[in-house]
Amino acid sequence: MRARLADRGYARWDGRLDAAACDALADLFGHLPPDQPGLRIDPTRCAALAAYRAIAPTLIDLLGPRARPVRALLFDKRDGANWALGWHQDRTVKVAEWIDVPGFGPWTRKQDRLHVAPPIAVLAAMVTVRLHLDPVGPDNGPLHVAPGSHRLGVIAEAAIDAVVERCGSAVCLAEAGDIWFYATPILHGSARAASGRRRRVLQMDIAAADLPGGLRWAADAL
Numbered sequence: 001m002r003a004r005l006a007d008r009g010y011a012r013w014d015g016r017l018d019a020a021a022c023d024a025l026a027d028l029f030g031h032l033p034p035d036q037p038g039l040r041i042d043p044t045r046c047a048a049l050a051a052y053r054a055i056a057p058t059l060i061d062l063l064g065p066r067a068r069p070v071r072a073l074l075f076d077k078r079d080g081a082n083w084a085l086g087w088h089q090d091r092t093v094k095v096a097e098w099i100d101v102p103g104f105g106p107w108t109r110k111q112d113r114l115h116v117a118p119p120i121a122v123l124a125a126m127v128t129v130r131l132h133l134d135p136v137g138p139d140n141g142p143l144h145v146a147p148g149s150h151r152l153g154v155i156a157e158a159a160i161d162a163v164v165e166r167c168g169s170a171v172c173l174a175e176a177g178d179i180w181f182y183a184t185p186i187l188h189g190s191a192r193a194a195s196g197r198r199r200r201v202l203q204m205d206i207a208a209a210d211l212p213g214g215l216r217w218a219a220d221a222l
């Protein structure tokens with residue numbers, strides 16, 4: 001896993017979640033309003049899930065003993081809440097307070113949420129995991145990634161097409177219970193799902209390090 005993640009920037013977990021772990025995850029999706037594609041959930045709650053406990057040893061092996069979820073999102077792609085996302089890097093983290101620290105910015109504040117783009121080294125030290133509750137075939141809005149793009153630092157908008165051309169693209173298909181691991185800065189995107197198909201995913205960003213200069217992950221302040 002470590003070598004695959006370092007080299008290509010993505011890897012499927014060697015195991016698969018069992019039915020009980022999937023059922024507990026499915027319960028989380030009960031809180032999602034029918035027309036809403038995604039929902040942020042409390043990342044500290046995720047650490048208690050059987051699904052998280054199953055992958056915790058791998059995360060600790062990758063990032064160290066302080067590996068913990070710092071952001072968690074439920075995605076439910078389906079009729080009525082379907083979307084496509086073009087190629088992009090996830091560039092922001094959610095923090096507890098605004099403290100001006102060199103290398104951090106720009107800042108955005110929406111309702112109670114404060115996000116900042118950190119130096120790329122912060123993102124490069126993170127792993128993103130996606131836990132799948134439904135089979136994901138080519139027509140079901142799978143994630144596409146550009147292998148190796150996680151090693152290229154911040155990729156300017158204007159350079160994205162050329163990077164994808166150079167790196168190529170890989171499709172992350174899944175069976176129910178599969179888990180994909182990504183280097184957080186990897187270029188990725190996804191297409192709409194075909195009509196009548198559902199694609200539920202719990203996505204978590206995992207970090208082990210504290211932020212510098214007194215900044216705190218929002219998750220650590222919950």
Ligand SMILES: O=C(O)CCC(=O)C(=O)O
Pocket residue numbers: 075085090141143188189190191201203
């Ligand atoms: O799940 C998806 O379809 C895309 C998610 C994504 O690109 C993101 O969270 O940045």
